[in-house]
Amino acid sequence: MSGPEKKGVPRWASYAAATAILASALAALVYLNRLYPVGLGPRQPIPFSHRVHAGIKQISCFMCHDSATRSSRAGVPPLETCLLCHSRIIRNYPWIARLRGHVAQNRPVVWERVNWLPEFVYFDHSMHLMRGVDCGHCHGDVRQMDRVAKARKFEMGFCIRCHKVNRVTHDCFVCHR
Structure with a gap:
């Protein structure tokens, strides 16, 4: 044995x-x-599924990121935007209750940032949206992401290739101000 x-x-x-x-x-x-499953973005303090909200429920990106259409930044929506729906929908879900607690105490939720550009780079979301650039070109298919993951590495070559393909200026001072 x-x-x-x-x-x-x-x-x-x-x-x-x-x-x-x-x-x-x-x-x-x-x-x-x-x-982590492959492609899962950073853990957030309150779980938010873009797949459910933007994909299944088909809520437009601009419902939450409304500043993207009129400013350089897309921004993170105020918590009150979430409560436009969640004051009536799944109110007792623990994470929604926690969200309401943050709003009641006027305490922000500190989200983990996924995408960023260096301070010396100027990028205007509204200008790109007005010219018909889809959010997914840079951010990937967010409608399929539970937690948003970085889809592209935002390096100068990525932007210059896009500008050249679309016959848009690639003068240095357009982005570097």
């Missing part, structure tokens, strides 16, 4: 114990949010 069977423990029991330990470790990783 070899291994555990020498001591009177059947081999299948050893395998079952090892499997249970591995399953527990995997469950702990999932529970602690250490095991």
Whole structure:
């Protein structure tokens, strides 16, 4: 006899114990949010699924990011925007209750930023939207993302290629101010 069977423990029991330990470790990783599916963005303080809101419910990007159409920044919507719907829809869901608590206490939610540009780069969302550039060109298919993940690396080459393809100026001072 070899291994555990020498001591009177059947081999299948050893395998079952090892499997249970591995399953527990995997469950702990999932529970602690250490095991991310591919393409999942950073964990946010209040879970928000763009897939549900923009994809399934087909809510326009501009319902929440309304400043994108009139300014350089798309911005993060005020929490009151969420409550336009969630004062009536799934009110008792724990995360919505937490959101309402933030609003009641006038306490902001500090979201984890996904996309950013260096300070020396000027980018105007409204100008690109007026010219028909779809949000997904830079941000990917957000309608399929539960947690938004960075779709592109915003480097100068990405922007210049787009400007050249679309026959738009690529003069340095357009972006570098």
